[in-house]
Amino acid sequence: MSTNDKDPGLRARLVTTGVALVAAEGAQALTLREIARRTGVSHGAPRRYFPTHLSLLSAIARCGFDALAVEVKKAVEGYGTEPRERLLVLGRIYLDFARTNRGMFELMFRHDLLESGALGLRHTSLPLFRVLVKLVSQARPDADPDVIAGALWANLHGIAQLWGWGSLQMATGVAEPEPLLRAVIDAYVGEGAGARTRVGAGADADAYAGRSGR
Numbered sequence: 001m002s003t004n005d006k007d008p009g010l011r012a013r014l015v016t017t018g019v020a021l022v023a024a025e026g027a028q029a030l031t032l033r034e035i036a037r038r039t040g041v042s043h044g045a046p047r048r049y050f051p052t053h054l055s056l057l058s059a060i061a062r063c064g065f066d067a068l069a070v071e072v073k074k075a076v077e078g079y080g081t082e083p084r085e086r087l088l089v090l091g092r093i094y095l096d097f098a099r100t101n102r103g104m105f106e107l108m109f110r111h112d113l114l115e116s117g118a119l120g121l122r123h124t125s126l127p128l129f130r131v132l133v134k135l136v137s138q139a140r141p142d143a144d145p146d147v148i149a150g151a152l153w154a155n156l157h158g159i160a161q162l163w164g165w166g167s168l169q170m171a172t173g174v175a176e177p178e179p180l181l182r183a184v185i186d187a188y189v190g191e192g193a194g195a196r197t198r199v200g201a202g203a204d205a206d207a208y209a210g211r212s213g214r
Helices: 010-025 032-039 053-077 083-100 102-108 111-116 118-124 126-139 145-165 167-172 178-189 198-212
Strands: none
Touching: 010 032, 010 053, 010 102, 032 053, 053 083, 053 102, 053 111, 053 118, 053 126, 083 102, 083 126, 083 145, 083 178, 102 145, 111 118, 118 126, 126 145, 126 178, 145 167, 145 178, 167 178
């Protein structure tokens, strides 16, 4: 056992190493041995805090959900009160997170992690869904907000996945996912006052990017 194996902050260091590794090399690089090596401990040291590989991966994925929740809260709360526009902002945040954190995004929604129940990962995603439900209920008070929000989330996730694979760009010819996002929002909550042109949609997206510092 190395001296580093006795570090009381080792649990947090293992997770931090995993977060950096998945950002650099993707979810497939997250082996126990590699995380231990990069943390500077023996390959058996992670077992002291994470009895299974899935439990360590779940802790890393939880960091992704936490980071996404912070971005959503900051952007949605600081972007007016009109629910449809706030849904657009939330959608942009989600798609942008998927594009810029591809490894983490893949890890967060791995079915084996969600089904394992490790660290209550499935419940970690629920607060984000409740934000979506709340906005949908404001935009569509006539509908079941949970059902509409679920369908909307499924569409957003589909765009994120297919965009990451390059499929949507090839099929639709669009250079950015903004038109696809607007089509989804229009389908589930209706168009905003005055249908936006493609130029107008781009201007709104640019305004959002300016606010978020992107």
